[in-house]
Amino acid sequence: RLMLEIQINASVFWFLGHHGQLSLSAVFLDEYRDRLFLGGKDILYSLLLGPTSSESKEIYWPPLPGNREDCIQTGKDPQTECANFVRLLQPYNRTHLLACGTGAFQPMCAFISVGHRGEHVFTMDPLNVESGRGKVPHDPSFPFASAFSGGELYTGLTADFLGRDSVIFRSMGGRSTMRTETDQKLLHDPKFIAAHLIPDNDDRDNDKVYFFFTEKATEAGDREGSIHTRVGRVCANDVGGQRVLVNKWSTFIKARLVCSVPGPHGIDTHFNQLEDVFLLRTKDERNPDVYAIFSTISNVFQGFAVCVYRMADIREAFNGPFAHKEGPDYQWGAYEGRVPYPRPGVCPSKITNQPGREFGSTKDFPDSVLQFARSHPLMWRPVFPALRQPVLVKANIPYKLKQIVVDRVEAEDGHYDVMFIGTDSGTVLKVIALQGGNSLEMEVVTLEELQVFKVPTPITSMEISVKRQAVFVGSPAGVAQVKLHRCETYGKACAECCLARDPYCAWDGSSCSRYTPNSKRRFRRQDIRHGNPVLQCVDQSPGDLDVTEDKVVYGTENNSTFLECVPRSPQATVTWLVQRDDRKDEVKLDDRVMSTDQGLLFRRLFRHDEGVYICRSREHGFTQVLGRITLEVLQGETVDELMARDNAGLSDSFKDRSRTWFKDIMQLIGPSNLPHVEEYCERMWCNDKLRRKHKSMLEKYRQAQESARKARSKNSGERNRTPRDLSAWEE
Known part of the structure; x- marks a missing residue:
């Protein structure tokens, strides 16, 4: 039996398949059975999604x-092409899944027995395999939608x-197999992204299947290589024509x-390449919101956009005029002639039937309707996004x-669509877009940016x-389960929770926790639209906000040093102050002292850089101190000399003495700072076991500090004495 690598941490669960390499190519989430089905290279997995662990089963399925x-x-390549890459996993009935793979460029399909709810059955009859032509592509790298x-x-x-x-197929079921004609007017080198069945109304005869894809635009004229994104549709009850x-x-x-987006001189910048589509289902199954990621295909710059479309706008475009071109020397325009009845593109149903003119199926449509549909597949008016x-x-x-x-979340001040966006580097962005009042300007708030996989890999x-x-995130390396919300990471203060502006989270009086709309808590605080902690957290004293830990950082003169400070909110701006002799000044930034997203970087440290550095964040007019760091600068020449002499080829008589060089470093630091050094070392190098073992060391250092203080008061002249071993080295 192959070993499966499963890893768990506080917010991410990973399944990496056997030998840690899944080559994931298909995913189906079964909410009813609480199971996650995965398809990869010559392999199928079933994960039972339990509250604490995930039991897994597998089926080996080679060509x-x-x-x-x-x-x-x-x-073809033996590793990346000549294998059975599973591309399709769909529920077939109550007890079986339909699985299809590339089969080493000979597509094949099989039915997987998955049992009833509560069972963890996962078997396949290897002899009961049928052809997968028209169900999945031959090439594992080709785009595909189903x-x-x-x-x-x-x-x-x-x-x-x-x-x-390139075709749109219908197979299986009781009706005849259907496909598109081989005609560039219909499909011109398309790249299929998604397919969804969306009903028009309560009449099932009006159900339509929508395809989202990109293709070469024939209406773009002489601009070769022009790509447009399309939404196409067919009637689910289409059975083709009788003669045409x-x-x-x-x-x-x-x-x-x-x-x-609007560009200079009235020329818009178009995002033409479709990357992904998500249907946000609502209570009205006829009107989901269509979220789509686009990219530019320009050589000038690389950009991405997310647009949202309403089904009402899509249907309006399909009910509008058809695009028409009289001949090769004419421009494209709206068709102004007579459109035959029933209107091309409508489904045979009660709506199309008239007294004496009943259409039981598309075979009853007049030839004129079918000829028009064949020559006018494109609509004249495009579909624009909301707003x-x-x-x-x-x-x-x-x-x-x-x-x-996308998840639609109910918050204190309304509903918000939280977008989870996967990147080609293995990160997931958690984002909301807010419309400000009467303005069309959108405020984009990045709530989190989570590195899901240890090694950068495309999602x-x-x-x-x-x-x-949770969100199940798939990549060639494996699949990860990521929580929708991690409210506990937003800090332990009302202001921090409010500034996070996460619709999932609210301040409940004692902590930042999951917001539940029906709970009636007196101290609940949340403000997604404005993120104003001054109004929301009026009962919190200012002293509760600056809960910071004082740190000591030691740097060596002429070397680089880094002071770490990361704000919890990506929207916050950070400023640095330095305190010397009860006077605070803003840190002057230049090529030597630089502010980064992670903190303050000294590329070269000088003696006069010593002081207490205060990291302060500001967001929506609210200011908070994140940390106070005392920077102590050690004399570079003395430290370099000690280190050099320790590394030099000393005689055996001095080797034991050279091992005590660190004591001289500690003396440069000074006995008053020994507790800080111990805390720093413990934080950097000790795990929990060592921390318990050496817990008593801090008390010993405090005793050493007290002894040093008494010795210093007895003989203050020893403060600047030469380090103990240095005089011996100079002999």
């Missing part, structure tokens, strides 16, 4: 005999070995999704935004579980 060898003979509903599988993919036949479009989609139409602008824009950042999930999937209050 069929001979297929791996055939793949290698065609020139949706499963009513026993039918809808996929957007490249369906051939060479990756040239036989077994081909007869209801396929598409519209452009626009995500842009006609992105909710988030990131430019010139050291990572790429790749995945997104390839994210699944959110409101039930478990």
Whole structure:
């Protein structure tokens, strides 16, 4: 049995697969069974999500005999291509999953028995395997989208070995297999990102499957390589035409999704490359909010944006005019001629039926409707995001935004959409976007930036579980479970909890804890929109806010030194003050003394840098002291001389004496600071076991301090004496 590497800490749970390398390529979160199903390279996993531990089972699923060898003979890579990479995991019925993999460039599918709720069954009949053509792509690196509903599988993919036949397929179920025609008007080198079934109304005959993808834009004219993002749709009950479009989609139409920001001279900056799509489901299943990550394809700069779309705006675009071009020498425009009935793109249902003109299926549609649908798949009006602008824009950042999930959270002053965004460096950003009053300006608040994986690795999937209050983050290395909220990390004061502006958290009178809308706590404090602790925490005395630990840092003259101070809130600005002789001045920053996100860096330390450094944060007009650090500078020449002589080739008679050089360093520090040194060393180097073992050492140092003080008062002239061993070395 293969050993599985499972690691747990306070906020992240990792599953790294056997031998610590999962090669994750498919994820399905089953909230009903409390299980997480994973697909990787030649492997399937089932994780039972318990409150304290995760039991796991696995199925080894390599390509069929001979297929791996055939793949290698065609020139494909044995490690990254000639294996069975599981690309699809979908619930098939109450007891089985549908799993499909690339099968070493010969796609295959199988049914996985997972049992009923409460059971941890995970088996597959290796002999009961069927072809996966049209269900998953041949190449494991090719983009792919799927949706499963009513026993039918809808996929957007490249369906051939060479990756040239881009189609939207419907397979399985009782109806005929459907696909798009091979026509660049319909799909022009598409990259499929997501597919979702979204009902239009209570009539199931009006259910539609929406595909989100990017493609080369034929309407862009002479601008070669222009990429547009599309939303396309087909009717779930489409069965093609009787004489035209036989077994081909007869209801396929598409519209452009626009995500842009105003630029100079009235020219907008467009984010055209779609990266990921998340449907935020609401109580109204017909109207989810569509969250989408976009990137630029410009060579000038790299930027990313998140736009939100309303289903009402998408439907309005599909109900608007069709795009039309008379000929190669004409410009694109809105079609102004007569549109045949039933309108192309609508589903055969009670709405389309009229007295004497009933349409039981798309086979009953007139040929004129099908011909028009074939020649006019594109809508003229694009779909703009809510408020006609992105909710988030990131430019010139050291990572790429790749995945997104969203949770709608109820807070004291309203509902907020918390975005969890995965990057190509293995980090997860927790972000909210706030609209300020009557202004269209969006305030973006980064609540957390969490490094999920120990080694930077691109995040390839994210699944959110409101039930478990967690996000499951997938990467080629493995999968991690991250908590939606970590209120305890926001400090132990009302002001710190309020400044965090996390909709999940509120001050309950004694701690920063999970906000529950129905609880009636007298001391509950929360202010997401303004983050104003002055108003929220009026009953907290100022002395409670500056709970800081005094530290002592020793630096050597002419060397570099770092004073650490990290604000809890990413939005806070930090200033440094230095106190000398009861006078406080702001630290002057230059090339030698630099302020970083982690603290204050002295690239070269001088004697006059000694003093008490105060780290102070400011946010929304609220100021708080985060730390006081006493910087003591040791004379560089003396320390260098001691270190050099210790490292020099001393004779054996002096070796024992040279081992006491640290005593001379301690004497330079001074006996009055010995307790601080012990606390520093304990904090830096002692684990809990050693800390318990050496707990009595601090008291011994205090006794040494008292003895030193008595000796100093007895003979004050010894303060500046030569170190004990130095005179012997000089002989």
